[in-house]
Amino acid sequence: MTVSFVYILGMAGTAAFAVSGALAASRKNMDIFGFVVLALMPAIGGGTVRDLVIGRTPVFWIDDNRYVAVAIIAALIVFFSSYKPGSRRRILIWMDAMGLALFAALGTEISLTHGTGPLVAVMLGVTTAVTGGMIRDIICNEIPLVLSSEIYATAAFAASVAYVVADKLGTPAQIALAIAVIAGFAVRALGIIYNWSLPSFGTKR
């Protein structure tokens, strides 16, 4: 039961990040295989790094090809859809926000289940969430969203910490996951809508 809820969240995050990658490909006028490659990077990149560092190999998408299939289908849907050029960046950012919140929560849950301490669990949650998008942006030669002044890593951090705290308080995993996803998405959404940001090094003085 918990497993299947986790599974659904994982698939939703995979699809959201795949759409963000495919939209990045569309902004670079790539061909259909470029769409697939760029959709797969954020969709499975972060979870791959997480599985590798905790030694959970073969990684999650090797034995269950539905992750790869979902990402490819999402890429094809974007390829055959039409978007006004101006709206693509906007949709990309919101899809990325959904993937970010989902993967931060899931990465933290998987890490704790695997027996790591809370500090490493938070770090792995953030890593799962930000790595894929970072690879996508680096390949596209764009400034990674994680580096932008808007709140980004902070949102992943909020989701991860929310999960760890909920878990310590004995909250069932499904509810803890829901709380974490909502917390992460809310923080990121506020960042996007109000162009909200934490004080940065430059604005301090």
Place this chain on the structure above:
Amino acid sequence: MTVSFVYILGMAGTAAFAVSGALAASRKNMDIFGFVVLALMPAIGGGTVRDLVIGRTPVFWIDDNRYVAVAIIAALIVFFSSYKPGSRRRILIWMDAMGLALFAALGTEISLTHGTGPLVAVMLGVTTAVTGGMIRDIICNEIPLVLSSEIYATAAFAASVAYVVADKLGTPAQIALAIAVIAGFAVRALGIIYNWSLPSFGTKR
């Protein structure tokens, strides 16, 4: 017998990608250790990612240092050779094409041998083929070849699918590998020569 044919193809791909990396280093006027680092990245990068995700550790070049040796020798040969500046990009692209076809075929074969399904095998073949060159281009701050409008990921995909189909039809591994390499190289060569490309998102409308 099959093993040794696979081994020779692997060494050929390693050398071809190492030359492409060293040529990229020469275009940046790097010193000799820069050549070695940039030759090693594409030469062993893709296979390293493949081995990591399927859990085949230590990765292929740890216990057999001939891969590293071949890449270093290729880097040194390029360093001590002379090229007309204009021709370097051209040779780089052709060497990259050879490595691409060889590594796509080999990556697919290794993946199937390791017991993955055909979808994941194709994905790992493409990953093995494109990752190394992508890292090389990102370090050099160039637009990755995989993002260019020319057919690139498509060629790796053609090689991988050719191998999977030949394998399903019961073709012996050596012949399947040869077919896959030729298919992948032919598609990429057409892309380079005729500046051939698939319809992209931008040209669709």
Place this chain on the structure above:
Amino acid sequence: MTVSFVYILGMAGTAAFAVSGALAASRKNMDIFGFVVLALMPAIGGGTVRDLVIGRTPVFWIDDNRYVAVAIIAALIVFFSSYKPGSRRRILIWMDAMGLALFAALGTEISLTHGTGPLVAVMLGVTTAVTGGMIRDIICNEIPLVLSSEIYATAAFAASVAYVVADKLGTPAQIALAIAVIAGFAVRALGIIYNWSLPSFGTKR
């Protein structure tokens, strides 16, 4: 005893690279979580790649969260400190040099202890040393230091070879480590101070 000396060197390298990453974040005017992310990349990135390729998973920082803690503390100290803008790049380069020498020596020692041959040990030493900083620079969209004309990979190579040679001559591990760190740092320092560089491809003719 040897273990604890190795441990202290590892922590020193972690802190030095974390400071270099945090300084890179300060040059991009990032917020506090950006500092933490960019400090962690070079601090644990190189060792993570080393552990992954030799199959030493879970990687070093999963079961001992002091590495992550040290990097985070270093990031916070930099965040709450003040620097004249002009001096930041300078401090970054010297911190990077310390991390480079420490990680090259340690990476080689860990690799030899793990049973690899000397060629692979040197390669893993260099990889441990240069990977983290390369990731930091790529994320920041700067030309990686390893690509600059100054001696960089060469210094890591000097440290690794010094360790292998000292080890073959039967030098105790602690002394071999000290020699390797000093050799690597000296070569890099000469490169920084005198803007020393090896003959490059472009200057050959």
